[in-house]
Amino acid sequence: MDTCSIHCNNEFDVLCTCCQQLFCKDCDVAACYQNKHDVITMNTAINRFSKELDKVRKLTNDIRVKLEAKFESVLSNANFERHMNLCKKDIEFQKDFIINEAEKKSAKLLSDLEKLKKEREMCRSVNLKSLQVIKTKFDDEDSSINKLSKPEGLKHLETFQDSLSDIRDQVINFNNESDVPTFIPFKQLNDIMSCNGIGEIVTYDPDYEVVTTNTSVLKGETFTVDVLSSRPNQACQVVSTLTRSTGEKSIGEQSVTYINGGEKHKIKSSCISEGDWKMKITVDNRNIKGSPIDIVVVPRLVCTIDNISNNMGKKNTKRVVDVMSLQDGSILISNGSCEVLKFNQSGSFVDSIESSQNVCNMCKLDDNHIVYSNHVNGPCIVLCNDQFEEIRSFGEDKLAYPSGVTVNKPTRVVYVTDDQHGVLKFSVDNGKYLGRIGRTFIINKSEDKRPKNEEMNGPLDVALNHDNQLFVADTLNSRVQIFDTNGEFVSIPICAGQEDGKVICPCGIIVDEVGNIIVSSNNKLQLFNRNGDFIKRIDHKEDGLNIPLGITIIKGTARKLAVANRTGNNVYIYNY
Numbered sequence: 001m002d003t004c005s006i007h008c009n010n011e012f013d014v015l016c017t018c019c020q021q022l023f024c025k026d027c028d029v030a031a032c033y034q035n036k037h038d039v040i041t042m043n044t045a046i047n048r049f050s051k052e053l054d055k056v057r058k059l060t061n062d063i064r065v066k067l068e069a070k071f072e073s074v075l076s077n078a079n080f081e082r083h084m085n086l087c088k089k090d091i092e093f094q095k096d097f098i099i100n101e102a103e104k105k106s107a108k109l110l111s112d113l114e115k116l117k118k119e120r121e122m123c124r125s126v127n128l129k130s131l132q133v134i135k136t137k138f139d140d141e142d143s144s145i146n147k148l149s150k151p152e153g154l155k156h157l158e159t160f161q162d163s164l165s166d167i168r169d170q171v172i173n174f175n176n177e178s179d180v181p182t183f184i185p186f187k188q189l190n191d192i193m194s195c196n197g198i199g200e201i202v203t204y205d206p207d208y209e210v211v212t213t214n215t216s217v218l219k220g221e222t223f224t225v226d227v228l229s230s231r232p233n234q235a236c237q238v239v240s241t242l243t244r245s246t247g248e249k250s251i252g253e254q255s256v257t258y259i260n261g262g263e264k265h266k267i268k269s270s271c272i273s274e275g276d277w278k279m280k281i282t283v284d285n286r287n288i289k290g291s292p293i294d295i296v297v298v299p300r301l302v303c304t305i306d307n308i309s310n311n312m313g314k315k316n317t318k319r320v321v322d323v324m325s326l327q328d329g330s331i332l333i334s335n336g337s338c339e340v341l342k343f344n345q346s347g348s349f350v351d352s353i354e355s356s357q358n359v360c361n362m363c364k365l366d367d368n369h370i371v372y373s374n375h376v377n378g379p380c381i382v383l384c385n386d387q388f389e390e391i392r393s394f395g396e397d398k399l400a401y402p403s404g405v406t407v408n409k410p411t412r413v414v415y416v417t418d419d420q421h422g423v424l425k426f427s428v429d430n431g432k433y434l435g436r437i438g439r440t441f442i443i444n445k446s447e448d449k450r451p452k453n454e455e456m457n458g459p460l461d462v463a464l465n466h467d468n469q470l471f472v473a474d475t476l477n478s479r480v481q482i483f484d485t486n487g488e489f490v491s492i493p494i495c496a497g498q499e500d501g502k503v504i505c506p507c508g509i510i511v512d513e514v515g516n517i518i519v520s521s522n523n524k525l526q527l528f529n530r531n532g533d534f535i536k537r538i539d540h541k542e543d544g545l546n547i548p549l550g551i552t553i554i555k556g557t558a559r560k561l562a563v564a565n566r567t568g569n570n571v572y573i574y575n576y
Helices: 030-034 042-076 078-146 151-172 187-195
Strands: 010-016 021-024 039-041 204-210 215-218 223-229 238-243 254-259 264-269 275-283 286-289 293-298 301-305 322-325 331-334 339-343 349-354 362-364 370-374 380-384 390-394 402-408 413-418 422-427 433-437 461-464 470-474 479-483 489-494 506-511 517-521 524-528 534-537 548-553 560-565 570-575
Touching: 010 042, 039 042, 042 078, 078 151, 204 275, 215 223, 223 275, 238 254, 238 264, 322 362, 322 560, 331 570, 362 402, 370 402, 380 402, 413 461, 413 470, 422 470, 470 506, 470 517, 479 506, 489 517, 506 560, 517 548, 524 548
Parallel strands: 204 286, 215 293, 322 548, 402 461, 461 506, 506 548
Antiparallel strands: 010 021, 010 039, 204 223, 223 264, 238 275, 254 264, 275 286, 275 293, 301 570, 322 331, 331 339, 339 349, 362 370, 370 380, 380 390, 402 413, 413 422, 422 433, 461 470, 470 479, 479 489, 506 517, 517 524, 524 534, 548 560, 560 570
């Protein structure tokens, strides 16, 4: 260690970081303290120096590695050559594919042409026979006329005139099938080939990549596209554009957020026109990997199945209660009667199915059986086939007013909300009663008692998530409760309130494929994440939802649902 040359080679004790000067114990440091300089001990100075030196060395090593990689990239050109070879293979594949497809289509056209020729030959043979019949008749008449030579044959000539007129009409009206084949090339193909040929060569920046795949978005709603970068902390301009094949550009807000110093870019965009779009993303006017991506813009409200009483029997005055999607995407609608209506996704009526008991809320099993509740007369749960032919009913001695039903399909346990008993459990296979979840909330006006955890008041629906947690629409308590697989209380993720994100008298609840929770309540339909955090309101006020009840996710679609609207006696179908 260096020593002080002024004070008998004393070891230095402190360092003034402001003056960058070392002092021993006999040096005058007062001025530094007076000026409030940063004076530190030598041990602290050495430790601080070591840490800063390590940082600088790491930075220099990082720069050295990246610099070597850049030199390697420039000198070897391996990455470029690899992509060159990939492009060549892709071009050859595309060329061969188009040639093969063209040969297949050409062969079919030639085959169609040969069929046409055979049909023409058959028609020609028939026509020749028909013409031969006419000619024979004409020759007979002509021969008879030539035999006439005296005036007394005048009357016969008048007869011949009528016969010849008839023959002439047959000749004139004879259809000789004079149509000829012609080939009409598709102009669109010519336009495509003259414009882009079999494709195009573009370059892209491999350090940036779109990680969002092709996606379906709602008209007018904001959606997000993620772009990853292997060059963080570098200033760049990320730009996105939405265009149709016609060249039309979308009108909508677009913004870019930089995360973790530029490791990820979140592009937020929206589009107010339905249809197919392509989003092109560039960085500093350069194409990037994964761009463009296909964006399909769909309407929020798909359609409305109007007043269902139009498709019911004349004596049936019941109102819609529940909806259930089948595997083919069609929708069953119940109304508390023995008549279940079937519609397709477009809202067109398909069929009416008769059941042995009144059908209220429904749940479909994997074996095509259906479980439904009946609270109209003789309250019970019914297991039936897909034609609503009853297999067994159960719960008559336990249930007072059953409504919502859901089934744990692996364990074959059915959960039923009951107006007076909370949630009851039964075995689907034998109807055995398996217990109860929650307690009944009894209002005590004198104590102004509020419901506690587990207490329920008129619950109307129930749903299971993938972890087999039970979500209960605690209707008259205006909240949603969660219970675990053992029936123990977990939480109340959604509470009472008029504002979005809260509920008043929730009547329907369902959990979608990704665990999102959808709740119908009073006059709105809302989407929450798996934790109960509010995402958005699915319906709009002007849609006119009024006491929406049962909800179903429509099979075979990306985020589409149907909801039973009690007051309107109709069903709304939404993309969400």
